[in-house]
Amino acid sequence: MATLELSINEDVAITPVRRARRLGPLFWAAAVWTIFILLLAAFAGALPLPSPTDMDMLERRMAPSGLHWLGTDGLGRDELSRLIYGAQISLTVGLCAPVIGVTIGGALGMLAGYFRGRFESLVVGSMDVLLAFPPLVLALAVTAYLGQSLLNLTCILGVLGIPAFMRVARAATLTLARREFVIAAEALGATHARILFRELLPNVFLPLLAFFLLGVAVTIVVEGALSFLGLGVPPPISSWGSMIGEGRESLEVAPRLAFIPAVTMFLTVLSFNLIGDTLRALTDPRQGAL
Amino acid sequence: MLGFVARRLFYLVPVLIAVSLLTFLIASLLPGDLAYVILGDQATPEKVEALRHDMGLDQPIWWRYLSWLGQVVQGDFGRSFRTGQTVWQAVAERLPVSLELMLLAEIAGLAIGVPVAIACAVRSGGAFDRFMTGSAFGMLSVPTFLSAILLIYLFAVELRWLPATGYVPFEEDPAGNLRFFVLPALTLALAEWPGIMRVLRSDMIATLQEDYIALAKAKGLKASRILFVHALKPSSLTLITITGINIGRLIGGAVIVETIFALPGLGRLLVGAIYTRDLIILQGVVLFVAGGFVLMNFIVDMLYAVLDPRIRHGHA
Numbered sequence: 001m002a003t004l005e006l007s008i009n010e011d012v013a014i015t016p017v018r019r020a021r022r023l024g025p026l027f028w029a030a031a032v033w034t035i036f037i038l039l040l041a042a043f044a045g046a047l048p049l050p051s052p053t054d055m056d057m058l059e060r061r062m063a064p065s066g067l068h069w070l071g072t073d074g075l076g077r078d079e080l081s082r083l084i085y086g087a088q089i090s091l092t093v094g095l096c097a098p099v100i101g102v103t104i105g106g107a108l109g110m111l112a113g114y115f116r117g118r119f120e121s122l123v124v125g126s127m128d129v130l131l132a133f134p135p136l137v138l139a140l141a142v143t144a145y146l147g148q149s150l151l152n153l154t155c156i157l158g159v160l161g162i163p164a165f166m167r168v169a170r171a172a173t174l175t176l177a178r179r180e181f182v183i184a185a186e187a188l189g190a191t192h193a194r195i196l197f198r199e200l201l202p203n204v205f206l207p208l209l210a211f212f213l214l215g216v217a218v219t220i221v222v223e224g225a226l227s228f229l230g231l232g233v234p235p236p237i238s239s240w241g242s243m244i245g246e247g248r249e250s251l252e253v254a255p256r257l258a259f260i261p262a263v264t265m266f267l268t269v270l271s272f273n274l275i276g277d278t279l280r281a282l283t284d285p286r287q288g289a290l
Numbered sequence: 291m292l293g294f295v296a297r298r299l300f301y302l303v304p305v306l307i308a309v310s311l312l313t314f315l316i317a318s319l320l321p322g323d324l325a326y327v328i329l330g331d332q333a334t335p336e337k338v339e340a341l342r343h344d345m346g347l348d349q350p351i352w353w354r355y356l357s358w359l360g361q362v363v364q365g366d367f368g369r370s371f372r373t374g375q376t377v378w379q380a381v382a383e384r385l386p387v388s389l390e391l392m393l394l395a396e397i398a399g400l401a402i403g404v405p406v407a408i409a410c411a412v413r414s415g416g417a418f419d420r421f422m423t424g425s426a427f428g429m430l431s432v433p434t435f436l437s438a439i440l441l442i443y444l445f446a447v448e449l450r451w452l453p454a455t456g457y458v459p460f461e462e463d464p465a466g467n468l469r470f471f472v473l474p475a476l477t478l479a480l481a482e483w484p485g486i487m488r489v490l491r492s493d494m495i496a497t498l499q500e501d502y503i504a505l506a507k508a509k510g511l512k513a514s515r516i517l518f519v520h521a522l523k524p525s526s527l528t529l530i531t532i533t534g535i536n537i538g539r540l541i542g543g544a545v546i547v548e549t550i551f552a553l554p555g556l557g558r559l560l561v562g563a564i565y566t567r568d569l570i571i572l573q574g575v576v577l578f579v580a581g582g583f584v585l586m587n588f589i590v591d592m593l594y595a596v597l598d599p600r601i602r603h604g605h606a
Contacts, residue, residue: 129308132584141576144564221433228435262436270431
């Protein structure tokens with residue numbers, strides 16, 4: 001017990017110092033970019049943008065101009081407008097799917113890590129089954145049967161994220177459940193619900209949040225891949241993936257059409273990865289862990 | 291060790307059964323009756339009823355699952371109602387392409403990842419190390435379809451060195467076959483090397499601080515010999531394990547690359563089956579891929595246990 005207490009004190013003492021050192025300019029650049037994209041997507045309707053679906057066959061693949069800041073795509077639609085409305089789709093799926101994952105996976109993981117026993121074996125076992133499917137293959141198969149829609153896509157990607165969140169929550173809970181404050185709460189006669197919500201949840205929250213951000217990055221990529229293959233959201237709605245897919249057709253004439261959404265997507269994914277990784281490093285007491 | 295293998299094998303059975311159940315349920319419970327899909331425009335209620343009876347679709351679902359599972363266990367995955375091919379034939383035809391792609395991608399990934407990791411570990415914290423660690427982190431944010439497009443644009447559109455899409459069988463034209471594989475394999479390798487590099491780098495940094503490395507230096511051995519023989523050896527088993535995990539991942543990840551580069555592998559088969567709604571091929575291929583994935587993970591687990599005795603004795 002004495003050694004445990006010592007190590008806790010150390011953690012508390014070390015954390016603020018590392019926090020100050022780790023948040024470099026890259027982290028802030030990533031945060032600014034993320035907020036910028038989120039705001040653009042949220043207020044897309046209020047921006048003075050041309051319609052993302054109006055075609056103009058006379059102005060196909062136009063170079064950037066005052067009217068069309070990023071030019072027009074292969075069907076004469078405004079590229080900037082499609083990019084911003086595409087951000088809406090990519091970010092909606094990218095944020096909502098991990099919310100499903102973190103809620104269900106986090107709850108299952110905490111319950112499994114706290115109650116142990118049969119329930120834990122069952123949860124871990126069924127997650128292994130879900131993990132047995134290559135995620136993209138499962139997502140492809142399910143969208144093929146269920147049909148392509150924003151809701152279906154979000155749900156599938158959300159379910160696919162559950163095992164990973166479950167593992168993170170369970171691992172964190174397993175170590176926390178043996179700490180003194182939990183034992184003390186038990187000794188004071190706290191109910192299971194109280195221990196889970198008041199003692200464990202605040203401590204599991206930060207690792208889960210860090211993992212959530214990494215999950216957002218992964219989900220944006222998977223959604224992009226599905227839309228790229230034409231199996232994501234149905235046209236004419238644009239998402240970054242489908243824009244890149246359409247841009248591939250005119251790679252020789254107008255590579256811009258594939259590269260603009262590609263760079264936007266890369267920067268967004270990189271930003272979420274950077275923020276998530278920074279948070280993970282902050283919450284991970286093992287120094288230098290991969 | 292034998293006991294450990296037996297336990298893991300025993301654990302494999304329920305997982306495989308659950309995988310088959312899930313695959314079957316996806317195919318059966320979700321909307322879209324197979325009979326309607328097969329008959330298409332000619333679907334009259336009588337014909338649909340007759341076909342449903344012929345295919346056993348009017349039986350209760352648990353019975354259909356059990357009879358399907360019985361056939362699968364006997365190696366009969368079913369037959370496409372579009373091409374008449376059995377799932378086995380289709381998979382056997384496509385699997386070599388996917389395997390070649392995976393093999394080449396792994397080789398290329400190791401060829402990039404290992405030297406970079408060694409160079410980084412030698413001067414960890416140096417300029418090169420920081421640059422490559424940063425690049426590896428950045429590369430993890432590049433989806434395969436982005437790097438595929440970039441490579442096509444660079445090598446096929448601008449430089450015109452390599453074909454963008456296409457395939458010839460290896461037996462017909464080995465050189466041409468490899469030319470078609472360069473870009474797809476490189477695309478996958480670009481996604482693989484950061485993982486290899488990160489793990490090997492931290493492994494090597496730890497190894498280089500061992501006493502026996504200091505001893506080797508003191509003996510006056512050449513730096514290259516110390517690095518490639520003494521320092522790499524303890525990490526070689528880690529490398530095998532990462533390669534195993536990657537191959538498991540590539541089974542699913544190759545879907546996109548095969549589609550972009552028009553390689554007739556398993557991934558293309560799967561996507562094609564989705565486009566044409568060839569549900570039997572889809573169900574068969576998903577089960578095959580998921581089964582392969584489970585077995586691959588099992589092999590990796592076994593490798594882990596061979597490497598690390600703590601795992602097989604249940605301490606980890």
